[in-house]
Amino acid sequence: MSKSNFTRRGMLKTSAVAGGALAMPTIFDGSVWADGHTGFLNAPTGDTVTLGFNVPQSGPYADEGADELRAYELAVEHLNGGGDGGMMSTFSSKALQGNGILGKKVEYVTGDTQTKSDAARASAKSMIEKDGAIMITGGSSSGVAVAVQALCQEAGVIFMAGLTHSNDTTGKDKKANGFRHFFNSYMSGAALAPVLAANYGTDRKAYHLTADYNWGYTTEEAVRSSTEALGWETVNAVKTPLTQTDFSSYIAPVLQSGADVLVLNHYGGNMVNSLTNAVQFGLRDKLVNDKNFEIVVPLYSRLMAKGAGANVKGIFGSTNWHWSLTDEGSQAFVKSFGTKYGFPPSQAAHTCYVQALLYADAVERAGSFNPCAVVEALEGFEFDGMGNGKTLYRADDHQCFKDVLVVKGKENPTSEFDLLEIVEVTPVDQVTYAPDHPQMRDGNGNAVAVGTCNPGA
Amino acid sequence: MDAIILQILNGLDKGSAYALIALGLTLIFGTLGVVNFAHGALFMIGAFCAVTFSRLLSLSYETVDPTKTDFLGNPAKINTPYVQDWFGMQTGSVIIDWAVPLSILFAIPVMLAVGVIMERGLIKHFYHRPHADQILVTFGLAIVLQEIIKFYYGANPIPTPAPAVFAGSFDFGTLMGFDPNTIIYPYWRLVYFAFAVAIIAGVFAFLQFTTFGMVVRAGMADRETVGLLGINIDKRFTIMFGIAAAVAGLAGVMYTPINSPNYHMGMDFLVLSFVVVVVGGMGSLPGAVLAGFVLGILESFASMAIVLETIPGLNQIIIYLVAIIILLTRPRGLMGRKGVMEE
Numbered sequence: 007m008s009k010s011n012f013t014r015r016g017m018l019k020t021s022a023v024a025g026g027a028l029a030m031p032t033i034f035d036g037s038v039w040a041d042g043h044t045g046f047l048n049a050p051t052g053d054t055v056t057l058g059f060n061v062p063q064s065g066p067y068a069d070e071g072a073d074e075l076r077a078y079e080l081a082v083e084h085l086n087g088g089g090d091g092g093m094m095s096t097f098s099s100k101a102l103q104g105n106g107i108l109g110k111k112v113e114y115v116t117g118d119t120q121t122k123s124d125a126a127r128a129s130a131k132s133m134i135e136k137d138g139a140i141m142i143t144g145g146s147s148s149g150v151a152v153a154v155q156a157l158c159q160e161a162g163v164i165f166m167a168g169l170t171h172s173n174d175t176t177g178k179d180k181k182a183n184g185f186r187h188f189f190n191s192y193m194s195g196a197a198l199a200p201v202l203a204a205n206y207g208t209d210r211k212a213y214h215l216t217a218d219y220n221w222g223y224t225t226e227e228a229v230r231s232s233t234e235a236l237g238w239e240t241v242n243a244v245k246t247p248l249t250q251t252d253f254s255s256y257i258a259p260v261l262q263s264g265a266d267v268l269v270l271n272h273y274g275g276n277m278v279n280s281l282t283n284a285v286q287f288g289l290r291d292k293l294v295n296d297k298n299f300e301i302v303v304p305l306y307s308r309l310m311a312k313g314a315g316a317n318v319k320g321i322f323g324s325t326n327w328h329w330s331l332t333d334e335g336s337q338a339f340v341k342s343f344g345t346k347y348g349f350p351p352s353q354a355a356h357t358c359y360v361q362a363l364l365y366a367d368a369v370e371r372a373g374s375f376n377p378c379a380v381v382e383a384l385e386g387f388e389f390d391g392m393g394n395g396k397t398l399y400r401a402d403d404h405q406c407f408k409d410v411l412v413v414k415g416k417e418n419p420t421s422e423f424d425l426l427e428i429v430e431v432t433p434v435d436q437v438t439y440a441p442d443h444p445q446m447r448d449g450n451g452n453a454v455a456v457g458t459c460n461p462g463a
Numbered sequence: 464m465d466a467i468i469l470q471i472l473n474g475l476d477k478g479s480a481y482a483l484i485a486l487g488l489t490l491i492f493g494t495l496g497v498v499n500f501a502h503g504a505l506f507m508i509g510a511f512c513a514v515t516f517s518r519l520l521s522l523s524y525e526t527v528d529p530t531k532t533d534f535l536g537n538p539a540k541i542n543t544p545y546v547q548d549w550f551g552m553q554t555g556s557v558i559i560d561w562a563v564p565l566s567i568l569f570a571i572p573v574m575l576a577v578g579v580i581m582e583r584g585l586i587k588h589f590y591h592r593p594h595a596d597q598i599l600v601t602f603g604l605a606i607v608l609q610e611i612i613k614f615y616y617g618a619n620p621i622p623t624p625a626p627a628v629f630a631g632s633f634d635f636g637t638l639m640g641f642d643p644n645t646i647i648y649p650y651w652r653l654v655y656f657a658f659a660v661a662i663i664a665g666v667f668a669f670l671q672f673t674t675f676g677m678v679v680r681a682g683m684a685d686r687e688t689v690g691l692l693g694i695n696i697d698k699r700f701t702i703m704f705g706i707a708a709a710v711a712g713l714a715g716v717m718y719t720p721i722n723s724p725n726y727h728m729g730m731d732f733l734v735l736s737f738v739v740v741v742v743g744g745m746g747s748l749p750g751a752v753l754a755g756f757v758l759g760i761l762e763s764f765a766s767m768a769i770v771l772e773t774i775p776g777l778n779q780i781i782i783y784l785v786a787i788i789i790l791l792t793r794p795r796g797l798m799g800r801k802g803v804m805e806e
Binding site for chain 2: 064065066067068069070242244245247249251252254255256258259261262263275278279282283286287288291292294309312313314315316317329330340341344345349350420421423424
């Protein structure tokens with residue numbers, strides 16, 4: 007007969023130990039939760055968390071802003087478990103479960119940047135102070151990105167930049183609370199130059215027309231440096247006012263300058279008009295220095311290509327992402343977006359969607375909305391499945407490093423969306439630079455550190 | 464020398480747009496005494512008449528082509544314009560290609576109607592109000608109009624090309640004995656200049672050689688006396704407002720191939736056109752035209768690389784500099800009349 011140890015006292019002791027053991031994780035998690043969700047600005051306390059989408063809803067980039075907003079709404083739907091999940095299924099990190107962020111349903115507020123720095127700061131400030139936004143994202147201008155990024159740093163929230171291509175955003179103006187998924191001017195130059203050399207040769211004379219503001223300067227510098235390194239000569243570089251609509255006075259002298267390539271460091275309406283004018287003046291039909299005259303547009307977007315119409319045919323440029331990419335992530339996003347809205351997403355929509363998911367994922371992995379925990383989770387984070395192959399959020403400057411696309415205006419488009427064709431996917435190694443690269447330094451030539459995060463309150 | 468000729472050509476082209484807008488502004492100011500800050504919006508609406516007419520010509524029916532796929536991998540939808548069905552593929556394609564010049568026929572009645580409705584519906588209520596009130600209400604109207612256009616057409620520029628026969632450029636250099644590729648000028652810009660000259664000549668001829676024009680000129684000189692003769696001068700002035708709107712609208716229609724239309728293109732021209740009117744002399748139609756071309760040419764010269772290297776930014780201030788100099792030396796502008804805006 008076996009002796010049983012089952013006594014009343016023993017059962018109570020066992021129950022207490024087991025109960026205590028079972029209770030431990032809960033108590034432990036609870037303390038972590040409390041620690042992780044206090045002591046920073048706009049800590050979400052209820053069942054929801056609010057994100058701030060700051061996009062141009064009026065002004066010349068309103069169409070681009072509308073596409074960004076569509077992407078954000080899609081991201082919110084996917085984060086909350088709706089729709090087909092889009093890139094959440096292809097994203098290499100599996101922290102997102104489709105139940106919001108850390109179990110809190112995602113809500114959002116929107117602001118109108120008007121593509122003006124002061125208006126963008128005002129709308130971001132309002133979303134942070136009045137709406138309790140824990141993260142601000144969006145924008146379609148480097149001026150806006152730099153201004154809003156600085157505001158988010160001061161306030162103590164995370165800024166996930168939208169479309170901003172100037173080196174400065176993660177160069178001299180980088181901030182610990184700011185992150186950029188989009189590529190930059192340096193990368194455009196590094197990706198474009200070899201393709202230009204392969205197609206047009208290394209003995210070329212380039213004439214630059216450059217939009218007279220921050221983005222124009224860094225783009226001109228990047229393209230000049232890269233092409234001159236391959237043997238091109240820069241015969242002239244002329245600044246054009248941002249408000250210029252007719253570029254004929256600038257384009258007419260190009261043929262007389264001896265240049266055989268025109269580089270248009272213009273974006274948006276500037277690019278549409280300058281390219282249209284250049285084609286009107288017959289530059290592309292001319293022979294100069296016994297070579298066909300060529301035009302280059304360093305930064306393309308499908309919306310701009312649509313504005314310029316047939317003038318983009320055969321013209322090289324770079325882009326962050328294009329809907330015709332065949333990788334699993336891109337196709338999942340195109341399917342999601344295209345089914346919901348009836349047309350393919352722009353590169354602006356793509357980068358904004360990815361930024362929203364990356365933020366949510368970082369919070370999940372950090373187990374906290376605390377901006378400093380999010381910064382830690384994003385710094386050095388490597389991921390895949392979001393459309394540009396393996397990508398690194400570099401810790402030194404919070405810039406994403408990934409493959410860069412070189413595209414060309416399509417000669418025979420099959421639809422109004424089919425305007426650009428990918429001619430080269432430049433590997434990330436070719437577009438990577440040192441954090442203290444001269445193009446990323448301040449006006450005195452000094453390297454700028456990313457600084458420390460600010461959790462706000 | 465070749466560079467100078469090139470910039471003169473450029474200036475004539477810019478001047479054409481300035482002159483046409485300033486002509487309309489002066490017509491309105493000269494007849495109704497209204498400072499119309501919505502005039503740039505009329506230029507923009509004209510451009511969107513071309514966009515709308517192009518779209519009407521391209522109205523299509525949809526068929527599914529199972530052999531092709533769209534961006535989602537579904538069978539592709541093929542759009543065939545009705546015009547091509549009605550007139551045959553070749554003729555239909557030519558009609559669509561000529562959408563911009565053809566849209567003049569569409570724009571004239573639309574712009575006349577817009578002008579008359581604008582004058583009768585809003586501006587007539589501000590005749591006896593200070594110029595500041597007129598500026599505020601017309602500027603507000605301009606913003607409303609451009610927001611309406613943005614709502615329906617979006618903010619992105621919309622390519623509206625010229626007929627294929629006018630694509631490309633003309634080598635003036637070889638014609639004038641210079642080396643090839645020294646003086647290149649786009650065909651459509653030459654068309655635009657010729658069109659502007661024709662419109663300006665037409666407006667002057669209308670005012671000079673028709674009874675209607677004679678009465679309008681008399682009304683501009685002395686409205687009360689003309690009214691006392693039993694002539695309904697208000698009605699004629701309303702029609703003149705419609706004509707001024709049509710002039711601005713046609714300037715916009717023909718401008719679309721030069722720069723893709725967008726909702727704020729009117730604002731880009733408005734302030735400069737007012738400066739043109741002031742330099743030309745308030746109320747002077749010949750002054751507006753002369754100043755339009757002169758300032759257009761000066762602006763082109765100021766945009767030359769060699770000039771900008773010497774004085775950066777001169778092209779952005781040249782028109783205002785000239786305006787200051789003209790107003791200091793000739794307070795009534797180049798061809799201003801005594802008494803206009805001097806009370």
